[in-house]
Amino acid sequence: xxxxxxxxxxxxxxxxxxxxxxxxxxxxxxxxxxxxxxxxxxxxxxxxxxxxxxxxxxxxxxxxxxxxxxxxxxxxxxxxxxxxxxxxxxxxxxxxxxxxxxxxxxxxxxxxxxxxxxxxxxxxxxxxxxxxxxxxxxxxxxxxxxxxxxxxxxxxxxxxxxxxxxxxxxxxxxxxxxxxxxxxxxxxxxxxxxxxxxxxxxxxxxxxxxxxxxxxxxxxxxxxxxxxxxxxxxxxxxxxxxxxxxxxxxxxxxxxxxxxxxxxxxxxxxxxxxxxxxxxxxxxxxxxxxxxxxxxxxxxxxxxxxxxxxxxxxxxxxxxxxxxxxxxxxxxxxxxxxxxxxxxxxxxxxxxxxxxxxxxxxxxxxxxxxxxxxxxxxxxxxxxxxxxxxxxxxxx
Amino acid sequence: xxxxxxxxxxxxxxxxxxxxxxxxxxxxxxxxxxxxxxxxxxxxxxxxxxxxxxxxxxxxxxxxxxxxxxxxxxxxxxxxxxxxxxxxxxxxxxxxxxxxxxxxxxxxxxxxxxxxxxxxxxxxxxxxxxxxxxxxxxxxxxxxxxxxxxxxxxxxxxxxxxxxxxxxxxxxxxxxxxxxxxxxxxxxxxxxxxxxxxxxxxxxxxxxxxxxxxxxxxxxxxxxxxxxxxxxxxxxxxxxxxxxxxxxxxxxxxxxxxxxxxxxxxxxxxxxxxxxxxxxxxxxxxxxxxxxxxxxxxxxxxxxxxxxxxxxxxxxxxxxxxxxxxxxxxxxxxxxxxxxxxxxxxxxxxxxxxxxxxxxxxxxxxxxxxxxxxxxxxxxxxxxxxxxxxxxxxxxxxxxxxxxxxxxxxxxxxxxxxxxxxxxxxxxxxxxxxxxxxxxxxxxxxxxxxxxxxxxxxxxxxxxxxxxxxxxxxxxxxxxxxxxxxxxxxxxx
Numbered sequence: 069x070x071x072x073x074x075x076x077x078x079x080x081x082x083x084x085x086x087x088x089x090x091x092x093x094x095x096x097x098x099x100x101x102x103x104x105x106x107x108x109x110x111x112x113x114x115x116x117x118x119x120x121x122x123x124x125x126x127x128x129x130x131x132x133x134x135x136x137x138x139x140x141x142x143x144x145x146x147x148x149x150x151x152x153x154x155x156x157x158x159x160x161x162x163x164x165x166x167x168x169x170x171x172x173x174x175x176x177x178x179x180x181x182x183x184x185x186x187x188x189x190x191x192x193x194x195x196x197x198x199x200x201x202x203x204x205x206x207x208x209x210x211x212x213x214x215x216x217x218x219x220x221x222x223x224x225x226x227x228x229x230x231x232x233x234x235x236x237x238x239x240x241x242x243x244x245x246x247x248x249x250x251x252x253x254x255x256x257x258x259x260x261x262x263x264x265x266x267x268x269x270x271x272x273x274x275x276x277x278x279x280x281x282x283x284x285x286x287x288x289x290x291x292x293x294x295x296x297x298x299x300x301x302x303x304x305x306x307x308x309x310x311x312x313x314x315x316x317x318x319x320x321x322x323x324x325x326x327x328x329x330x331x332x333x334x335x336x337x338x339x340x341x342x343x344x345x346x347x348x349x350x351x352x353x354x355x356x357x358x359x360x361x362x363x364x365x366x367x368x369x370x371x372x373x374x375x376x377x378x379x380x381x382x383x384x385x386x387x388x389x390x391x392x393x394x395x396x397x398x399x400x401x402x403x404x405x406x407x408x409x410x411x412x413x414x415x416x417x418x419x420x421x422x423x424x425x426x427x428x429x430x431x432x433x434x435x436x437x438x439x440x441x442x443x444x445x446x447x448x449x450x451x452x453x454x455x456x457x458x459x460x461x462x463x464x
Numbered sequence: 465x466x467x468x469x470x471x472x473x474x475x476x477x478x479x480x481x482x483x484x485x486x487x488x489x490x491x492x493x494x495x496x497x498x499x500x501x502x503x504x505x506x507x508x509x510x511x512x513x514x515x516x517x518x519x520x521x522x523x524x525x526x527x528x529x530x531x532x533x534x535x536x537x538x539x540x541x542x543x544x545x546x547x548x549x550x551x552x553x554x555x556x557x558x559x560x561x562x563x564x565x566x567x568x569x570x571x572x573x574x575x576x577x578x579x580x581x582x583x584x585x586x587x588x589x590x591x592x593x594x595x596x597x598x599x600x601x602x603x604x605x606x607x608x609x610x611x612x613x614x615x616x617x618x619x620x621x622x623x624x625x626x627x628x629x630x631x632x633x634x635x636x637x638x639x640x641x642x643x644x645x646x647x648x649x650x651x652x653x654x655x656x657x658x659x660x661x662x663x664x665x666x667x668x669x670x671x672x673x674x675x676x677x678x679x680x681x682x683x684x685x686x687x688x689x690x691x692x693x694x695x696x697x698x699x700x701x702x703x704x705x706x707x708x709x710x711x712x713x714x715x716x717x718x719x720x721x722x723x724x725x726x727x728x729x730x731x732x733x734x735x736x737x738x739x740x741x742x743x744x745x746x747x748x749x750x751x752x753x754x755x756x757x758x759x760x761x762x763x764x765x766x767x768x769x770x771x772x773x774x775x776x777x778x779x780x781x782x783x784x785x786x787x788x789x790x791x792x793x794x795x796x797x798x799x800x801x802x803x804x805x806x807x808x809x810x811x812x813x814x815x816x817x818x819x820x821x822x823x824x825x826x827x828x829x830x831x832x833x834x835x836x837x838x839x840x841x842x843x844x845x846x847x848x849x850x851x852x853x854x855x856x857x858x859x860x861x862x863x864x865x866x867x868x869x870x871x872x873x874x875x876x877x878x879x880x881x882x883x884x885x886x887x888x889x890x891x892x893x894x895x896x897x898x899x900x901x902x903x904x905x906x907x908x909x910x911x912x913x914x915x916x917x918x919x920x921x922x923x924x925x926x927x928x929x930x931x932x933x934x935x936x937x938x939x940x941x942x943x944x945x946x947x948x949x950x951x952x953x954x955x956x957x
Contacts, residue, residue, distance in 0.1 A: 073895030076837055080591075080891040084884055087587040091580060091876065316504055316716065345505045346640055346714050351564060386819055387566060387804040456566040456713060459574055462944065463564070 118145050119239065126243035127250065130208065130215050135160035142240070146232055148220045150200055155216035156181055166200045166221065169193065177217045180205045184214045186234055191221065199223045204230045206237035210244050257430065272328075272362075273302075279332040294331050297324045305355065314463035315382060315389065315454070316348040318357050322380070325358060329365055336369060342381040347389035351463030352454050353427050359420030360393045360438075360450050367448055368397035389454045396447040405440060421450075432458060469777045470611045473785035477649070478622070481642065481792050482630050504716040505640055511727030513640045514711045516647030518728075519735055520596075520794035521603030522846035524650065524787050527736070529759035531743025532750070537687065538743070540694055541847075542736035546729065548702025548850075553725040556703045558718030559865045559945035566713045567805055568706060568857055575864045577935040578872040581879075586809035588856050588883050589706045590826075593802035595890065596705070596849035597795060597830035598837065603760065604791040605834070610761045611784055617835055623788075624831045627796045628823055640714065646793040647731065653786020654738040657767045657779040661745055664770045673744045685901040693910025694847060700916060701850030704857025706805070707797035717949045742766055763787070795827070802826040837894055847910075848890040855915035856883025859923045865945055867924075871934050874927030882919020886911045 105113075122141035125134040135153040139161045143151040150164030152173055162170045169191060180187050188204045200221040207214045218240065220233040276298055283291035301324040304317070330337055361380065368376030379394040409422055425438045432455060442448040505513075523545060530538040565571035568589050573582040601620040608619030665671075702708065715721040746753060746762035749769045753759045764787065767779035806822040856879045863870045863878075889911040892898055898905050907914065935941075 073837065073897070076833060077891045077895040077897070079833075080887060083587070083591060084887065087584060088880070090587070091584055314716075348504045349713060349716050386800060387808055457564060457570040457574070459577070461564075 115145065123243055126240060127247050129247040129251070130155055130160070130244055132160050139163035142218070142236060146220050146229065146236055148222055148229060150221040152219040152221075153216060154219070156214070160216070164221070166193075166198055168195070169200060169221070173219060176203070177205045177219060180207050180217050181214050184209055184212075186230070188225070188230060202226070204233050206233050208237055208241055208244060210241060210248055215244060257427070275332060276328045279328065283331065290331075294328060297327050300324055301328065305358075311354055312351050312461055312463050313354045314348065315350045315352060315391075317463075318352065318355070319343065319348070319380075319382070321355075322358055322361050325361065326365075333369060336375045337365065338375070338377050340377065340379045342379070344382055344384040344389075346384040347382050347454075347456075349463070350389045350454050350456055351458075351461045353431050353461075356424045356427055357391060357393070357452065359424050360452070363420055364393050364395035364397070364448065364450075367399070368395040370398045385453075387456055389456060391452040391454065392449065393452075394447065394449040399442045399444050399446045399448055401444055402442060405442060409438075409440075428452065431461060467612055469781035470784040473781035474608070474611065474788045477785045477788045477792065478626050481789075481796075482626060504720075505714045507715065507720050507723035508727050509640065509644060510711065510714050510720075510724045511731055512647045513643035513714075514708060514724065514728050515731040515735070516643035516645070516650070516793050517707050517711065517797035518705075518794070519647065519650050519732060519790060520846065521600050521787070521791050523732075523736065523739065524654070524790040525603055525607070525760045525763050526599075526844075526846065527739035528742035528746060528763045529753075529761070531740050532746040532762045533754050533759045536740075537691070539740060540691055541698070542739065544695055544698025544850075545702070546733050546736055547699050549725055549729050549732070551699050552703045552708075553722060553729070556861050556865060557712065557721045557725045560709070560861065561712050561715050561721035562718040562945050562947075562949065563941070564944075566710060567801070567808070568704065568709055568860075569805060569809055571709075571864065572860060572875065575935070575938075575941055576870070576872045576875055577937055578875075581872050581875050583809060584876055584879050585857075585860070586805050588852070588879060588887075589805050590802055590810075591883075591887055592704065592849055592852045592856075593706050593798050593805075593826070594830045594833065595852060595887075596846060597798050597802075597827065598834045599845040599849075600791050600795045600798070601831055601834040602845075604788065604795075606758055606760055607764060607784060607787050607791075610758070610764050620831060620834050623791050623795055624827045626792060627799050627827055630796060643793055643797070646789045649789045650786045650793075651735055651738075653782050653789070654735070654742075654763075657783055658738050658741050660775070660779055661766060661770050662741065665745060665748070671748055673747050686903065686906040689906055689913065690910050693851070693906075693913045696916055697847055697851040697854045697910070697912035699854075700858040700912070701852075701854035703861055704853035705849075706801035707794070710801050710804070711797075719948065739763070745770065799823060799826045844909075845894070848893070851910070851912040851915065852883055852886045852890060854912050855886040855919040858916065859919040863920070863923055863927075867927075868938055868942060869927055869931065869934060870923065871927045871930045873930045873933055874923045874925075877926040878919045878921075878923030881922040882915050885918060886915040889915070 118141050122138040122145065125137035128134045130153075139151060139153055140163055142153075143163045148164070150162065150166050150169070152162050152170065153160045154173060154177060159170050159173055172192070176189055176191075177187075179185075184207045186204065186206050188202065191198075191200050191203050193200065201223055202225050203219055203221045205217050205219045208216045208218060218233060218237045220229055222229050276294075280291050280294045280298065283294065301321055304321045304324075326337075326339055330339075361378070364378050365376075368378055377396050379392070381392045381394075383390045383392075409425055421438065421440075429437050436453055436455070439451040439453075440448065441451075523542070527538065527541050530541060560571065563571055563574055565574055569582045569586045572585040573579065601623055604623040605616045605619035608614050608622065609616050712721050712724070715724050742763045746759075746766055750762055750765055753762055753765075764780065764783055767783060768776045770776070771779060800823075803819060803822040803826040806826055807818050811818050811822060859878045859882060860875055864875070889908040893905070893909045898908055
């Protein structure tokens with residue numbers, strides 16, 4: 069009995085040790101081993117390491133915060149006594165001694181901001197003991213626009229420093245260009261979402277209004293109901309705040325969409341719904357299921373098909389929710405679908421699918437793209453997996 | 465005592481759990497029923513599900529056994545198990561729901577923006593979950609042994625395999641309804657026999673139940689300290705139980721999470737009135753259990769003893785079915801929660817196959833533990849899981865929700881010192897290395913009194929020492945935790 073007891077102690081101790089080990093490995097910095105090669109190689113490693121530490125903050129663009137966090141690394145890269153980063157309007161950060169110079173910097177770099185050319189100047193300090201006699205200012209340019217300057221100070225003129233400052237500035241520029249690229253990519257995705265929202269409108273709005281109009285005389289009550297559904301649906305689709313929603317809200321909007329579609333197709337379309345209530349609070353990107361349902365409706369009623377059945381189910385799968393949208397319509401050639409999802413489809417078909425796939429991958433990672441099973445005449449089955457929690461994803 | 469009925473009752477419960485869990489209640493709806501289908505789980509339903517999952521072997525068998533042997537002092541157990549939800553209600557429920565976290569590691573990552581803290585919390589969740597699973601399996605073994613005379617390990621293995629089957633087959637599709645059903649089953653299984661027992665007792669001339677002073681003394685040689693240890697552990701430990709936390713995700717918003725908690729308080733409050741009745745009657749009708757023997761068996765034996773005949777057999781079968789429902793629901797809830805954490809944070813890539821592998825892993829370790837470790841009274845070993853939870857997750861949740869200056873290094877220090885020391889004390893106690901009497905044993909067996917303050921202090925002091933590491937998103941997270949959803953999203957509905 070005690071033997072068994074000791075075994076338990078050992079197991080628990082091992083667990084604790086394993087946890088500590090894991091933690092330690094994550095937090096510890098790699099030890100400097102003696103095997104770093106020649107002094108030159110060592111210096112190269114040091115420089116590259118410093119540069120790589122300075123890079124991440126700069127990827128956020130040239131702001132007070134990013135400048136503050138990278139300035140120290142940049143100064144140690146240049147080996148100067150003081151370094152100053154400015155944007156077009158003022159000093160962002162002063163790193164090193166003698167920050168009383170900060171007051172005059174903007175006057176001195178005005179020319180650099182104007183012309184975009186490197187300039188060296190005497191620092192003209194009132195304080196005779198001040199070690200910073202000389203400075204070189206280098207512009208930070210992105211796409212031929214001068215965003216700011218990097219000013220390095222030294223006790224005396226130094227051609228080496230001038231050249232080094234130029235190189236470091238160019239390196240910073242590359243980082244800033246990457247930041248710009250990041251920003252434009254996000255803007256592109258936002259534009260895509262807006263385009264997707266706009267894409268719903270024309271056909272659908274026209275068809276819905278036509279369907280509602282057909283009820284106005286025969287069944288005014290029904291027409292009124294449908295108009296209210298329509299109003300609710302468009303309000304949800306065109307809402308301007310938040311990139312995320314909850315599964316409950318998204319399904320609600322899908323319900324309104326289907327009510328409008330059924331007003332048009334009547335008995336030809338039947339819908340089955342199976343939802344595990346546990347997954348309704350799951351947060352997901354805004355309007356990422358509605359296009360799939362729209363796709364199912366389109367495929368289901370395409371061609372000479374007389375009637376179509378659509379099944380929408382949402383299941384609880386541990387730490388994920390699984391949403392499946394299935395239709396028994398005409399299906400699609402898998403090869404063609406592959407082209408569409410690669411963005412080579414041409415035309416407007418499948419833009420909705422492509423867009424949803426891309427957004428899911430962007431939010432949750434490449435493991436969470438759409439899974440589509442289909443064949444010609446075999447209907448289509450789309451599976452979406454949604455993690456119940458992902459940092460930064462909050463349903464609103 | 466006829467065993468046929470009891471075995472049949474256990475078989476029915478097991479079969480129902482596998483079928484309902486594995487294949488799911490496949491209720492299809494057309495869109496006209498959409499509002500029914502898309503309705504989120506209502507607080508009362510969710511509360512019944514939480515209670516169904518929460519009322520474990522410790523509640524069903526353990527409390528009665530403890531009251532029987534040690535007397536009314538043991539009523540602190542049901543009080544503590546219930547009051548934990550009060551603390552949960554006041555400090556944690558709504559903000560936790562609003563954080564959007566599904567598991568405790570999710571919460572840690574969302575609040576502290578650190579993968580390291582997340583990993584550490586995952587390790588502790590798995591540890592606490594395993595600690596809680598061991599008594600569930602042992603309780604099943606004990607029940608089966610008493611009912612059928614089967615060897616003790618059979619029940620452990622049976623429950624473990626049923627859980628693996630049900631989870632691996634279908635991932636417990638309609639888990640909420642299964643758990644709701646289990647709650648009402650457990651309540652009925654204790655309530656109906658209790659009514660008959662009390663009637664029989666009245667017919668018997670209402671003999672007085674006496675708890676002799678020398679017998680009813682607390683087991684520990686430092687009773688006051690042990691009672692405080694119990695109170696601290698159960699009051700503060702409930703909020704960190706992994707299978708309780710995940711159920712709050714089902715509430716649609718913070719307000720409903722609070723309402724759910726209130727309903728849970730009512731539901732388990734009613735339930736906990738019953739086990740002491742069994743304990744007291746056991747004192748009269750099964751006194752031999754006091755000296756040696758498995759006191760945990762009192763609930764199972766009483767109907768046969770007091771009523772006898774066919775009626776006694778049927779009531780005994782009902783109790784046995786309820787007991788198995790208790791093991792199965794708590795064990796499957798815990799296994800799901802632990803397996804979820806293992807798939808997310810331990811195994812390399814994700815997918816359904818990994819979840820099944822994780823399920824096997826999640827239950828096989830405690831199964832091995834339950835077969836190896838000597839039997840500690842179930843209520844005691846559950847208390848240890850509470851102590852670990854109280855000294856690690858309670859500081860993390862309370863400070864994470866209510867204190868802006870918490871930093872990742874502070875959280876790590878608190879979790880390691882508080883949770884680690886509690887885990888170590890529990891391990892030493894279970895191994896039997898330090899035996900009673902004496903302070904060392906008391907301190908190690910009821911660690912919460914000192915390990916909870918250690919956890920809090922370590923978290924606060926290290927956080928204060930590392931003010932530069934306050935996560936940049938703290939204010940945004942706090943706003944989300946504490947403001948009603950409608951305010952933070954600006955939605956009007």
